[in-house]
Amino acid sequence: FLFKRLRFIIILCSFIFLSGLQKGSDAAELKQSAPFTFFVGEDLLYNVSYGFIDLGTVRMKTLESFEEDGVKLYRLQSWIDSYSGVPFVDLHVVYESHIDEEGYPHHFISRTKDKEKWYYTKYDFDNQKNKIYLRRGEGTKDECTKYNFFDTISTSSNYQDGLSIFYYARRKSGRNGFEIIPTYQDDKKSTAEINFTDQSEETEIDAAENPFQTKFLKGVANFIGVFGLTGGFRGWFSDDETRIPIIAKLNVIIGSVTLELIEWKRGNWQTNNRKKN
Numbered sequence: 001f002l003f004k005r006l007r008f009i010i011i012l013c014s015f016i017f018l019s020g021l022q023k024g025s026d027a028a029e030l031k032q033s034a035p036f037t038f039f040v041g042e043d044l045l046y047n048v049s050y051g052f053i054d055l056g057t058v059r060m061k062t063l064e065s066f067e068e069d070g071v072k073l074y075r076l077q078s079w080i081d082s083y084s085g086v087p088f089v090d091l092h093v094v095y096e097s098h099i100d101e102e103g104y105p106h107h108f109i110s111r112t113k114d115k116e117k118w119y120y121t122k123y124d125f126d127n128q129k130n131k132i133y134l135r136r137g138e139g140t141k142d143e144c145t146k147y148n149f150f151d152t153i154s155t156s157s158n159y160q161d162g163l164s165i166f167y168y169a170r171r172k173s174g175r176n177g178f179e180i181i182p183t184y185q186d187d188k189k190s191t192a193e194i195n196f197t198d199q200s201e202e203t204e205i206d207a208a209e210n211p212f213q214t215k216f217l218k219g220v221a222n223f224i225g226v227f228g229l230t231g232g233f234r235g236w237f238s239d240d241e242t243r244i245p246i247i248a249k250l251n252v253i254i255g256s257v258t259l260e261l262i263e264w265k266r267g268n269w270q271t272n273n274r275k276k277n
Helices: 007-016 164-172
Strands: 043-050 053-068 071-082 092-100 105-114 117-126 131-139 144-154 177-185 188-203 212-221 231-238 245-252 255-265
Touching: 043 245, 053 255, 071 164, 092 164, 117 144, 164 177, 164 188, 164 231
Parallel strands: none
Antiparallel strands: 043 053, 043 255, 053 071, 071 092, 092 105, 105 117, 117 131, 131 144, 177 188, 188 212, 212 231, 231 245, 245 255
């Protein structure tokens, strides 16, 4: 049951090695670097490993852009899947977030498969009223057929969800600064602390012929996930306008989980650097 025990860690690595700048945070003034740009059609695939054991994959896509109430939003999805060879595990989770160009979420939907059922959680963020509207229900792989739980959460600042925080971190990587980020995940308020740096490093991965020039960040998640898992994290982002995460590591009680980029698609970005089979 290793993969299930590390499910939250996998999600955390992919979406929290990361961060978001929030109203009222203790962020130091950040040194400006090349601006991050969204790219519709971007497709990033990561291998998830625990030591020498490959657990599964995390795939992240930018599907489309659209307008809602005069605000441009990006529809983003992530798929978390265990490998078929991992014993006793059949894990499939889908995250979807609609975020604005500043990196703040407006809607968040999670779908989790348990045997033949899909369970849904939806957050609607109303930052003008400082509210998060929560719904839970169940349905098919493609849609929730019935919501059976509703709640309203009061907030005092803009919160990040489990996926939007990933993209906000990309916007901020490569700058010097410290931030405390309010997050709303697993129906709980929490925070993460991020130390952004302009520290440059060469980062190698198996899927690339040549090293990537990257910027480094590190931080601590101040909340406890499933089975009490929590801890520090580190991330290396490409040093260009894409800010693509190349590797992420999260320290946990039983070791360290690693996410490593294995496939990518973003226009002509690094197309000549893919390792030849």
